[in-house]
Amino acid sequence: MQYVRGMPQSAKSPRTSGTSETPERSSAVGRAAAQKLKMRRELAAAAMELFATKGYEATTVDEIAAAAGVARRTFFRHFRSKEEAIFPDHDDTLIRAEAVLNAAPAHEHPLDTVCRGIKEVMRMYAAQPDISVARYRLTREVPTLREAEIASVARYERLFTRYLLGHFDERDHHDGNDDPLLAEVAASAVVTAHNHVLRRWLRADGQGDVEAQLDHAFAIVRRTFGMGIGAGRSTEDEPQAPVSATSSGDVLVTVTRTDTPLDQIMRTIEQALHGRR
Structure with missing residues (x-):
């Protein structure tokens, strides 16, 4: 299976019609937005x-x-x-989350990128805790608003699922290669972890370090799914980050760069340990 993490994920370029975007026009567009x-x-x-x-x-x-x-x-x-009036920031937040995905560095594991992207959603809620708490209480009481909220969450989940699946060749879904399945499940897990932390924070009236709670939840998702995604992929076309593991007696020594993806480090260690058996 070809894992295309090394391919650049660039943001969409604005259309050009022979004239360049001037700083004045860019500033005017920003002010209008x-x-x-x-x-x-x-x-x-x-x-x-x-x-x-x-x-x-x-x-x-x-x-x-x-x-x-x-x-x-x-x-x-x-x-x-x-109904839409109580969710004023979702469109803008979806754009910012997508921008995080498009600007992701090539060496970053796509699951880590998705976790960073969904933090934009949490920051939207945390920016106005009083309003967020009042909105949460209201959506619990009004089924129509609850349905609108669910629809908004589905948009994020589709975005992150597309991103994760875009890093795997879906045509290479065969016995022994569950990456497409893991990618879709992982996207749902990231959204579910975010929603769990968000609900807990809202029920606590917006008190507490919600970003730290989110990091803890994402660490659980990474441990559960991050190691599995790409574990059986072919690496012939994938840039190799410098990581090695050697064993001597009861000691295992691993040498790696600090920017090496954690999943690759763990796979190297696991292979070294298996080689000793």
């Missing part, structure tokens, strides 16, 4: 306040727009419905 996100957050804050005071079902789009000081048509330029 920031202004759009600011308005989405203001509409979301107004919606959350009305939901808390009037109730979700009794609140109308017109009331949300009026509370935010904008017209009804402005609301619908940013959201298709009031």
Whole structure:
């Protein structure tokens, strides 16, 4: 099986039409995006306040727009419905998570890259803990909002699954090679670990070092799935990171670079140990 981790994962380049992107235009685009996100957050804050005071079902789009000081048509330029109004950052966060994947260094294990990507989601929630906690409580009470939240989570899971599967040749799925299966299961495990830590943090009213908790959960995922992914792949086309293990008596010595992927180090150690039996 060909593992294509060494292939560069570059971000999509903007279309060009004979003219280069000027710093002024780039700055203007950045300001427009920031202004759009600011308005989405203001509409979301107004919606959350009305939901808390009037109730979700009794609140109308017109009331949300009026509370935010904008017209009804402005609301619908940013959201298709009031359900979407309490998730203003998911689109932007999905873009940032994908950017992490696209900019991943070639030597990084793809599972580590996915773990870094989903941290963007956690940071979105942690940036506004009070709103995140209130939104969590609301989604527990309103089935429609719960379904919208599940749909948002599914988007992240599809992104990470595509990324992991993109590092393996799915046509080489044969007996003894379970990499495509492991890749899909690992993506689900990363999302599940993130959601478990997030729910625990939200139930604690947003208290505690949530990023440290997430790192602990990801370490468990890596130990469970990271060693298996790519364990049986062919390495003839894969750049070899410098790692060696030699044994003498009861002592095993391993020499490796600090940037060598952990899964490759562990495989080398395991092969050395097996060779002594």
